[in-house]
Amino acid sequence: MIPFNKPFLSGKELDYIKDAVSLGKLSGNGQYTRKCHGFFQERYGFKKVLLTSSCTAALEMAAMLLNIEPGDEVIMPSYTFVSTANAFVLRGATIVFADSQPNHPGIDENKIEELITSKTKAIVPVHYGGVACDMDKIMAIAARHDLFVVEDAAQAIDGYYSGKDGIQRPLGGIGHLAAFSFHETKNIQCGEGGMLVINDERFMDRAEIIWEKGTNRTRFMRKEIDHYNWVDIGSSLLPSEITAAFLLAQLENLDDIQKKRKAIWQGYWRGLKDWAEANSIRVPAIPRYAGNNGHLFYLLCKNLAQRTELIGQLKEKHIQVVFHYLSLHKSPFYRGKHDGRMLPQSDRYSDCLLRLPFYFELTGKETEFIVQTLKTSKDQY
Numbered sequence: 001m002i003p004f005n006k007p008f009l010s011g012k013e014l015d016y017i018k019d020a021v022s023l024g025k026l027s028g029n030g031q032y033t034r035k036c037h038g039f040f041q042e043r044y045g046f047k048k049v050l051l052t053s054s055c056t057a058a059l060e061m062a063a064m065l066l067n068i069e070p071g072d073e074v075i076m077p078s079y080t081f082v083s084t085a086n087a088f089v090l091r092g093a094t095i096v097f098a099d100s101q102p103n104h105p106g107i108d109e110n111k112i113e114e115l116i117t118s119k120t121k122a123i124v125p126v127h128y129g130g131v132a133c134d135m136d137k138i139m140a141i142a143a144r145h146d147l148f149v150v151e152d153a154a155q156a157i158d159g160y161y162s163g164k165d166g167i168q169r170p171l172g173g174i175g176h177l178a179a180f181s182f183h184e185t186k187n188i189q190c191g192e193g194g195m196l197v198i199n200d201e202r203f204m205d206r207a208e209i210i211w212e213k214g215t216n217r218t219r220f221m222r223k224e225i226d227h228y229n230w231v232d233i234g235s236s237l238l239p240s241e242i243t244a245a246f247l248l249a250q251l252e253n254l255d256d257i258q259k260k261r262k263a264i265w266q267g268y269w270r271g272l273k274d275w276a277e278a279n280s281i282r283v284p285a286i287p288r289y290a291g292n293n294g295h296l297f298y299l300l301c302k303n304l305a306q307r308t309e310l311i312g313q314l315k316e317k318h319i320q321v322v323f324h325y326l327s328l329h330k331s332p333f334y335r336g337k338h339d340g341r342m343l344p345q346s347d348r349y350s351d352c353l354l355r356l357p358f359y360f361e362l363t364g365k366e367t368e369f370i371v372q373t374l375k376t377s378k379d380q381y
């Protein structure tokens with residue numbers, strides 16, 4: 001059986017956890033947490049980062065930091081994970097869903113401005129598959145209308161955006177805030193984990209407070225104050241040192257992981273692009289302004305029937321392939337709250353997108369087997 005995902009393990013995880021245990025400080029914001037923070041600050045130039053227990057938690061922090069209140073509107077794609085929307089719904093926001101691009105699941109930047117009203121507070125672009133949204137356009141729209149931008153960079157570690165100025169920027173370093181995930185299905189994982197990136201200095205102090213249950217304990221730990229107190233809203237958002245130790249063992253292998261994942265992506269792309277074209281199936285389109293961080297590889301089938309058929313045929317050969325998001329504007333929870341606009345591209349990705357097995361240990365032989373199985377599949381649709 002070739003599974004869809006196998007979490008990466010570097011082999012050092014248990015050593016670091018053992019060390020964290022022996023240090024005798026297992027709650028969050030200890031030595032390992034600070035090492036992980038340092039890694040991201042150094043490698044990507046992020047000014048302020050905070051590890052969280054998940055990307056969901058980081059998005060919830062972002063909603064708290066932006067003071068999202070009942071009545072506020074937040075614009076995001078419908079083709080995304082539940083947490084992108086749920087984090088803002090928890091604060092009472094109304095989600096205004098935008099459609100995806102015709103040739104990429106990312107938000108259609110040209111459809112954002114028409115959705116802005118006097119109640120709009122934020123735009124949340126999702127870098128689907130680690131492929132950048134057009135951030136120059138999005139940041140310019142946000143600046144014109146005085147809105148905040150929160151990047152859902154859950155899948156976007158080591159992803160890049162090349163702006164009009166020719167400078168390549170790491171994803172997560174462009175919006176006012178950004179959220180990453182280290183869930184076991186992501187390139188770097190610690191089971192459950194995430195990170196908030198704070199690019200706008202106005203949010204840096206308050207982010208630490210929200211992170212520590214609404215207290216100024218982080219300042220106390222730095223010995224800047226002699227006791228800590230309840231000063232704002234917050235929640236329990238830090239991962240323990242056990243999680244941070246595990247994560248550090250992964251981060252140290254980021255270059256190897258990325259090299260391998262990009263090779264897997266290229267293997268699929270080279271193997272499948274001609275066959276796909278001949279069968280009206282599409283391989284991923286990477287816009288010229290976006291890098292490719294090798295997070296996932298998908299095929300865009302002709303229709304739902306063809307996708308269902310392919311999933312079945314591959315399963316017979318013991319290859320597990322899966323579809324991805326279902327449009328949030330049609331979900332049981334949100335369909336009654338959605339304003340009724342049709343989002344045909346989002347629905348198309350919901351029906352037609354098929355993800356192939358993608359993990360570090362996947363061998364060239366296995367990739368080749370998957371490619372050949374697809375090429376010899378019977379197309380009845």
Ligand SMILES: *Cc1c(COP(=O)(O)O)cnc(C)c1O
Pocket residue numbers: 054055056057080081083084126152154155180181182183192193194
């Ligand atoms: C994985 C993912 C999340 C959620 O991440 P968790 O760490 O599991 O909370 C949010 N948004 C997107 C786009 C994701 O892919």
